[in-house]
Every structure is written in structure tokens, then in C-alpha cells.
Amino acid sequence: MKGNSYIPLYIQIENDLKFKINSGEWKPGDKIPPELELTKLYNVSRITIRNAIKDLVQDNYLHRERARGTFVLGPEKITEKTTFSLVKSFTQEMRELGKTPITFDVKVKKIEADAFLAERLHLNIGNPVLYLERLRGADNEVLTYSITHIPFREGYSLDEKNYFGSLYDYLTMFNIHINQQHEYVEAIKANRQLQSLLRVEADEPILKRVRQTSQVEQNYYEYSENYYIGSKYRFYVEY
Template sequence: MIDKNSPIPVYYQVKEEIKEKISKGIWKVNECIASERELVEQYEVSRMTVRQALGELVQEGILVREKGKGTFVCEPKVKQKDVMSFTDIIKKSGGELETEVLEFDLIDTPEELIDVLKSKKVYRINRMRKVNNECIANEIVHIPEKTCKNLSKEKLKGSLFKIIEENGYVIDHSESEITALIMDDYYKKIFNLSEVAPLIRTYGKTLDDKKNILFIEESIYRSDKYILEVNISRREGILK
């Protein structure tokens, strides 16, 4: 199982073995995995090697340590690191997605968005996104009427990205700001929770390949269920 002559570090092999057992259901969500001592004996490696493997799995949100109890398998989180629709993210992760459209109205463009969206009329869309019957995200979108022709409430139960692309646009990238948010009674209600959960808020714009702004979106995510990866690169000539 563990090849100590391999160029792949031993701790990494142990880490992948543990991940494979979790994926196969040998250790299920919320179950305690084998102890450090048992893993040392099973894989015939040092305790330090096991601790490094477990430490990385904890950092990645796959495992969690509980003092005096052991190491447990975490519930999988929704993970986003590319420009993808929420629908595609959940499909890729194997989750079951349900979308509830709370609001769908054609309104006069809010004054602060007129210069940004360059449209007199916009659709205001408010959607709850549920994954495996749990409310994970609340999205509020303002999108110009011209961007999505023949838009309907029923269509919005699917992918907004797909609707936009069907209207001839190429989604290129998004520009967002990310902040932490304290859960209040309003968010407890819409997320259907009795206890406080951590939230993150993103607010930004999504652009096409011609740098036109397609829509503005404010999204609130449960950060105990959702991970947003941000990759920041240093481009030559920008930072000195």
C-alpha cells in the first residue's frame, strides 16, 4: 500500500489512502477514523508522517480533530475556484441541487446601477440554492433586459450562465469583493436555521469576452458548507 521507495512522499501516500477510504465510504461523514497509533501500525510509518498527513486533511476541510475524542470525517463542502455557474459546481461535485426563485421582477434600473449596466430596465432575481436539501446560498442578481430575452421564473430554476450563453454571450470572467457577514434573524430565516452559522458575502460583476458587464450579483454563502478559492497572480509590469 505504501511504497517507501517511491518518489512520492510517504506522508502524501498515507494522505491519499485515507482520502480513498473516505470516498469509498469505509469512514463515513461524522465518523471517527482510526487513531494515529492504528494508522502508524497499519501503514508501518512514523507517527510524524501520520500527523503530517492528517494535518493537511484537516487544513483541507476533509477531517476535523475533536480534543479527547479523535479525528472525524467532515461533511463535504461545495468548492469553487473557477468561473463556473453554481449549477455546474454542484453537478461536478455530485450533489443534488434545488433552486427556489423568491423574486423575479422586471424593474426600472436602480440609479446606482444605470451607468454600470447601461440599461433602463433590469430583471431583479432573488434565488435560494439548496444542496442536498440544505440552503447553501442566497443570490440576488440584477441583469439587463436585453441580456436575457424571454426570461422566465421557470428557466431560473436552472443555470443562469446557460441562459446567458443561449442568448449569444460568452462569459469570460468575474470581478468580486469578498467580505465576512454576521448572521442575523433575517438570514436565519431564509437559510432555515435556528443556530448562527458563518457567512461570506460576495458582490461583483460578471463580464463577457468583450468586457461588457452582463450582470451584477450579490451572493451570501454559508461558509461552513462552501469554499471559494481565490488565486491571485503577480502580473509583470503591474507590481513593482
């Protein structure tokens, strides 16, 4: 593994393993590769692998079973260290920065949950899901492209005009006030679709922000993937 001198190797590996889980590459119930195989994969010592796995076990991403191995837990078990009680919408973020949020394009439809979405939205496969795709920005400048999935409820509109503003403001009409959030951010290269949507060149860095929010009391769960132009957006963390 190519080490970053500022980040301990075990944390780099921990983040990579966490991404495999959050992205769905490793699914709940999957047995992860044995330590020896991971040492060869990352070209690090066994103790480095053990330290990375130990943290993921403590955070409930993984669990060990004696004589069987280490297995992936479902997203409902995960308790990340970066869990916030304050959940901000893109609209709120922009207003706090003194910018005027704007939505350039919206696509909305009802789809059926596949295995990936069912796991994250606490649904059964085939249950209805609201699919929301939006191109957003501030002060007439494109900043982000997002794809959001939430369990579909009777009363949810399929009219695009209802989603040009804040989704979270819209959800208050249904007495939904999101109060839990898990997310991670990674840097990626813009593929052709993102280049076209965000109007950037191939070498423009993109921040991919994968977000899972919920209000358990209302049985509300959300899974979204958000892509930001790296040179135009900063991600702030509050503790």
C-alpha cells in the same frame, strides 16, 4: 484599528477601503478622506495609510490628482488582481464537488436601474434591469441566497420556471458566454431576513460574495450579491 497578527495592517486597511468602494459607500468621483483623517480613523501611522492607498491606486480603484486629493474610479476602470477568465456558475461548482444542485425558490421581475446599478451595469438611470432572486442548494440542503441584476433584453423571460437551472446556461441562448469576473468575499452576521431564508441561527457566520461578471463583446454585465452558509460552503480560488 484592531490588527490581525496574520495580516499586515496596511492590507487590512486596503481591504476595508476596497469594500467601501465595491459596496457603493464611496462612489465614483468621490474624494476620499485625507491621509491624516484616515490615520485617526484607523489608529495607524501615515506610512501604513500610504501603503494601502498606493496598492489601490495601482489596482485602479483610486487615482491621485496633484493638489486636489485622491478620488474613487468607476467600476469599469477596476482591474483586480483576482480577475479570472474562467467563470463558474453555482450549478457547475456543485457538480464539480459531486453534489446535485437544486433551486428551492425563484423571484424574477423587470425593474429600473438606479444610480448604483446603472454604474455597475453600464446603463443609464431608468434603463430596464432583470432582477433575479433565488434560494439554492445541493442534495436538498439550502446553501445560498442570491440577488442578481443584468441589463434587460428583449427575449428575456419573466417566467420563474426558466431560472431554476443555471443562469449562465440560459444566457447561451442569447450567445452570451461570460468571460470576465471581479469579486470579493467577506464574512458577515446573518440578519433576520437571511436567518429566515437560509434557516440559520443569529450566530451563524455568512459568507457574502459580491460578484461582477461581463462579456464586453456582447455588452453584457452582471452584478450579484450571494450569501452562503459559512459552515456548509467553501470558496475555492483558481490561479
